[in-house]
Amino acid sequence: MNKPIAVLGGGNGGHQMALDLTLRGFDVNFCEHPDFKESFKNTLDTKIIENTGLIEDKARIHEVTLDFKKAMKDVDIIYLVIPAIAHESFFDNMIPHLRDGQLVVIWAGDAGALRLAKKLREEAPRKRINIAETNTLPYGTRLLGPSKVDLFVKAKKMFFSTFPAKETEEMLGMVKETFPVLESIDNILSVSFSNPNPTVHPPGTLLNIGRIQWSKGDFYLYREGITEAPSRIIRMVYDETLAVAKAFGFRMREFEDEQFRNPCSVMCVDFWAPFDKGGIVANMKGPSSIYNRYITEDLPYGLVHRSQLGDLVNVPTPIIDSIINLGSGICESNFWKGRTLMDLGLDGMNREQIMEYLQMGC
Amino acid sequence: MNKPIAVLGGGNGGHQMALDLTLRGFDVNFCEHPDFKESFKNTLDTKIIENTGLIEDKARIHEVTLDFKKAMKDVDIIYLVIPAIAHESFFDNMIPHLRDGQLVVIWAGDAGALRLAKKLREEAPRKRINIAETNTLPYGTRLLGPSKVDLFVKAKKMFFSTFPAKETEEMLGMVKETFPVLESIDNILSVSFSNPNPTVHPPGTLLNIGRIQWSKGDFYLYREGITEAPSRIIRMVYDETLAVAKAFGFRMREFEDEQFRNPCSVMCVDFWAPFDKGGIVANMKGPSSIYNRYITEDLPYGLVHRSQLGDLVNVPTPIIDSIINLGSGICESNFWKGRTLMDLGLDGMNREQIMEYLQMGC
Numbered sequence: 001m002n003k004p005i006a007v008l009g010g011g012n013g014g015h016q017m018a019l020d021l022t023l024r025g026f027d028v029n030f031c032e033h034p035d036f037k038e039s040f041k042n043t044l045d046t047k048i049i050e051n052t053g054l055i056e057d058k059a060r061i062h063e064v065t066l067d068f069k070k071a072m073k074d075v076d077i078i079y080l081v082i083p084a085i086a087h088e089s090f091f092d093n094m095i096p097h098l099r100d101g102q103l104v105v106i107w108a109g110d111a112g113a114l115r116l117a118k119k120l121r122e123e124a125p126r127k128r129i130n131i132a133e134t135n136t137l138p139y140g141t142r143l144l145g146p147s148k149v150d151l152f153v154k155a156k157k158m159f160f161s162t163f164p165a166k167e168t169e170e171m172l173g174m175v176k177e178t179f180p181v182l183e184s185i186d187n188i189l190s191v192s193f194s195n196p197n198p199t200v201h202p203p204g205t206l207l208n209i210g211r212i213q214w215s216k217g218d219f220y221l222y223r224e225g226i227t228e229a230p231s232r233i234i235r236m237v238y239d240e241t242l243a244v245a246k247a248f249g250f251r252m253r254e255f256e257d258e259q260f261r262n263p264c265s266v267m268c269v270d271f272w273a274p275f276d277k278g279g280i281v282a283n284m285k286g287p288s289s290i291y292n293r294y295i296t297e298d299l300p301y302g303l304v305h306r307s308q309l310g311d312l313v314n315v316p317t318p319i320i321d322s323i324i325n326l327g328s329g330i331c332e333s334n335f336w337k338g339r340t341l342m343d344l345g346l347d348g349m350n351r352e353q354i355m356e357y358l359q360m361g362c
Numbered sequence: 363m364n365k366p367i368a369v370l371g372g373g374n375g376g377h378q379m380a381l382d383l384t385l386r387g388f389d390v391n392f393c394e395h396p397d398f399k400e401s402f403k404n405t406l407d408t409k410i411i412e413n414t415g416l417i418e419d420k421a422r423i424h425e426v427t428l429d430f431k432k433a434m435k436d437v438d439i440i441y442l443v444i445p446a447i448a449h450e451s452f453f454d455n456m457i458p459h460l461r462d463g464q465l466v467v468i469w470a471g472d473a474g475a476l477r478l479a480k481k482l483r484e485e486a487p488r489k490r491i492n493i494a495e496t497n498t499l500p501y502g503t504r505l506l507g508p509s510k511v512d513l514f515v516k517a518k519k520m521f522f523s524t525f526p527a528k529e530t531e532e533m534l535g536m537v538k539e540t541f542p543v544l545e546s547i548d549n550i551l552s553v554s555f556s557n558p559n560p561t562v563h564p565p566g567t568l569l570n571i572g573r574i575q576w577s578k579g580d581f582y583l584y585r586e587g588i589t590e591a592p593s594r595i596i597r598m599v600y601d602e603t604l605a606v607a608k609a610f611g612f613r614m615r616e617f618e619d620e621q622f623r624n625p626c627s628v629m630c631v632d633f634w635a636p637f638d639k640g641g642i643v644a645n646m647k648g649p650s651s652i653y654n655r656y657i658t659e660d661l662p663y664g665l666v667h668r669s670q671l672g673d674l675v676n677v678p679t680p681i682i683d684s685i686i687n688l689g690s691g692i693c694e695s696n697f698w699k700g701r702t703l704m705d706l707g708l709d710g711m712n713r714e715q716i717m718e719y720l721q722m723g724c
Contacts, residue, residue: 207688210566211573213589227575229652229692236691290591319691322684326569329598329681330591 004029004062005178006075008090009082010040013107016141016149017081018061019049021178027062031071033090040066042146052144053151072097077105077175081137083293084110084301084339091119100128103171105160109133110301111192111344113163117361118345132162132171135194135253138179140271140281152280157270159185159194159253164361186250187358189309193241194253198302200226200267201294202323203233205287209330217288222264222281235260236319241306247313248351250358290330299327300338308341313351366391366424367540368437370452371444372402375469378503378511379443380423381411383540389424393433395452402428404508414506415513434459439467439537443499445655446472446663446701453481462490465533467522471495472663473554473706475525479723480707494524494533497556497615500541502633502643514642519632521547521556521615526723548612549720551671555603556615560664562588562629563656564685565595567649571692579650584626584643597622598681603668609675610713612720652692661689662700670703675713 007018010032018030032040043049043064050058065071072078072094082090087106098104098120106112113133120129140153158181162168165187172184185191201221205212208225219225226234238255245252255266264281287294303320310317328335341347346354369380372394380392394402405411405426412420427433434440434456444452449468460466460482468474475495482491502515520543524530527549534546547553563583567574570587581587588596600617607614617628626643649656665682672679690697703709708716 204572207568208570208572209591210570210587210589213591214586224576225572227572229571229575232694233688233691318687322687325680325684326595326688329595332594 002026004075006031006071006078008068008071008078008080008094009033009086010036010043011082012141012143012149013137013139014081015043015049015143015147016051016139016151017079017107019051019059019149020055020139022049022059022061023051023055023057024178026178029063029065029071029075030061031065031068033086033093034066035089037066046147048147050148051151052148053141054154055151068093069097072102075102077103077178080104080106080112083297084108084112085293085297087112087115091116095119095124098124098127098129101130103130103132103174105175106131106133107138108136108195108197109188109192110195110198110297110339111188111305113188114344114346115339117163118343121345130162130167130171132160132168132175133188133191134182135159135191136196136270138181152284153268153271155181155271158182159191161185161187161191163188163358165359166361185252187355189248189358190245190250190252192302193245193306195302196253196267196270197294198298198306199237199241200234200265201298202303202327203237203319204230204265205292205294206323206326206330207233209290212287212290217286219288220282220285221287221294222267222284226263226265231260231265233319233323234265237303237323238266240310240315240317240320243315244306244310244313244317247315248309248355250355295327295331296333299324300333300335302339304336304338304340305344305346309346309354312341312354364388366437368393368433368440370430370433370440370442370456371395371448372398372405373444374503374505374511375499375501376443377405377411377505377509378413378501378513379441379469381413381421381511382417382501384411384421384423385413385417385419386540388540391425391427391433391437392423393427393430395448395455396428397451399428408509410509412510413513414510415503416516417513430455431459434464437464439465439540442466442468442474445659446470446474447655447659449474449477453478457481457486460486460489460491463492465492465494465536467537468493468495469500470498470557470559471550471554472557472560472659472701473550473667475550476706476708477701479525480705483707492524492529492533494522494530494537495550495553496544497521497553498558498632500543502646514646515630515633517543517633520544521553523547523549523553525550525720527721528723547614549717551610551720552607552612552614554664555607555668557664558615558629558632559656560660560668561599561603562596562627563660564665564689565599565681566592566627567654567656568685568688568692569595571652574649574652579648581650582644582647583649583656584629584646588625588627593622593627595681595685596627599665599685600628602672602677602679602682605677606668606672606675606679609677610671610717612717657689657693658695661686662695662697664701666698666700666702667706667708671708671716674703674716
């Protein structure tokens with residue numbers, strides 16, 4: 001029997017992953033941050049998670065806990081499945097218990113792997129931890145109630161890289177058994193730039209913000225919101241991102257023209273989602289507020305480093321910058337203080353130094 | 363009997379002004395550009411205009427014509443009542459027939475007075491024409507059909523300045539009889555910055571653009587669109603505009619905090635519009651397209667020179683710039699090529715030179 005896999009984060013994605021891996025024969029140590037003890041109580045007490053939607057099944061999870069130490073003790077693989085906004089807090093709880101040789105994979109990392117690497121360098125420089133991230137969660141899923149998830153789409157293509165990138169193939173070998181759809185790509189920035197959320201969600205949401213507020217939650221981004229004009233801006237965010245990647249010389253997920261011209265833009269291209277037929281994605285309600293993660297996570301964590309990297313290689317990103325400015329104004333936050341090159345440990349480097357750092361780790 | 367007044371431009375505002383002045387005892391020479399002969403045909407043939415709404419009356423206009431020469435011949439005052447996008451074409455038709463001492467007033471000029479001054483300097487440098495503009499039209503009005511206008515709001519406060527500004531008081535004396543609500547203000551930039559349309563319309567429209575397209579025209583900007591978040595961006599456009607004006611040292615229309623927090627933001631503060639009660643403005647339908655004047659006129663003609671003047675005095679205008687970038691992307695036009703400092707004859711000048719030029723005309 002293999003060692004258990006740690007799944008950290010007890011939200012939608014964490015519940016789904018803990019159950020999915022369990023159903024597929026893996027032992028899972030499922031751990032939530034103590035701050036969220038209340039909402040996690042049922043899962044903690046029963047250890048049972050139930051699935052509806054694409055999977056109709058339930059299972060008993062190997063271990064469910066609020067104790068990071070316990071969850072991370074005898075595992076080789078740690079899957080972190082949380083919003084980027086919670087990275088800092090989870091990293092702080094994880095670092096004391098990390099041990100040499102463990103692999104931490106940050107799902108839909110928004111370059112969080114670079115952030116964790118910087119923190120480890122500063123706070124635990126002697127630990128030899130492998131760090132990786134993916135560009136998206138493997139699921140579109142929502143908690144329907146305590147310990148009950150509804151799975152509506154599954155990824156058919158996901159990108160994976162480690163930091164440093166030279167270890168990607170070796171680490172992919174470790175995790176491929178759990179998620180066979182993972183594909184390696186150049187480096188962590190290749191992965192974060194390939195996350196479709198920052199490309200689609202902030203412009204889609206901002207360009208409907210009056211309607212979102214007026215409708216008081218009766219809003220469907222993919223059915224109503226992503227009409228021709230928002231699609232065009234989404235395409236421009238993507239084009240600017242791709243231009244930055246090309247100027248640096250790393251690959252990212254590329255899309256065809258026509259993939260921007262459907263009701264959910266490129267959002268579901270890599271998912272088993274009949275988005276323009278069955279209405280699975282079209283029927284997803286929301287966002288219902290300006291403080292939704294479509295803005296508060298995807299914008300500061302997803303777009304700021306794209307813009308700053310553009311500056312470094314003289315690639316203008318006026319549309320990305322405009323989205324950041326307007327989102328900041330709307331939420332009365334300075335989102336430019338989101339995930340910056342300084343947070344990622346890339347400040348002060350030039351293009352060549354960044355590419356070398358991503359590849360070699362120093 | 364006084365000389366007739368020329369009203370140039372046969373759209374909503376022109377029809378309303380020709381009728382209003384006629385009803386108040388002035389002779390009007392009402393002239394449309396020959397390009398719009400078809401839509402102007404009924405008025406041209408009958409010379410009768412009918413009013414509904416705040417005025418229920420009709421009248422026979424002194425002269426109705428497509429001939430600029432005829433309209434402008436024996437008049438002292440020429441009122442230009444057209445979208446900024448048509449300024450260039452009307453100026454070209456007017457310039458040959460302008461004669462010394464005439465006053466041209468551009469209604470809701472968007473700094474068009476400076477544009478006309480530049481063209482006169484280049485094309486007819488010996489003519490001594492007085493040029494003025496106002497910050498808004500005196501009416502909220504729409505053509506309901508041929509020669510029939512519906513007046514729903516009237517201005518209770520409008521700003522007026524001449525170029526050069528030193529002649530403002532003298533010229534205001536000439537026009538005050540026709541529009542007693544006109545007030546003098548520092549200079550042409552004071553007037554263009556006081557136009558509420560560029561402040562309210564582009565952000566209000568862009569931040570609802572998905573809804574505007576999805577609803578296929580069933581959209582009410584003032585009832586549904588200007589919720590809290592768009593209001594906040596409108597306020598930021600205003601704040602940036604005011605900061606530029608203050609850095610230059612000229613006055614502009616200022617608003618109270620609370621005036622931004624109503625369904626139509628500051629749009630109707632200077633109008634006799636019970637905007638938050640009777641729904642007169644709330645029931646205005648539209649805009650229904652991204653190519654509406656709320657974008658295609660107000661954005662390139664109203665916002666670009668605010669941003670460029672900000673650059674000159676080191677006042678950042680990130681929200682205005684973001685609106686210009688996103689509007690350009692949505693309409694696939696480079697709106698930065700709208701009304702620029704070069705078009706206005708202000709390029710190459712510093713702050714002091716601009717202030718001197720606005721005041722003295724050289």
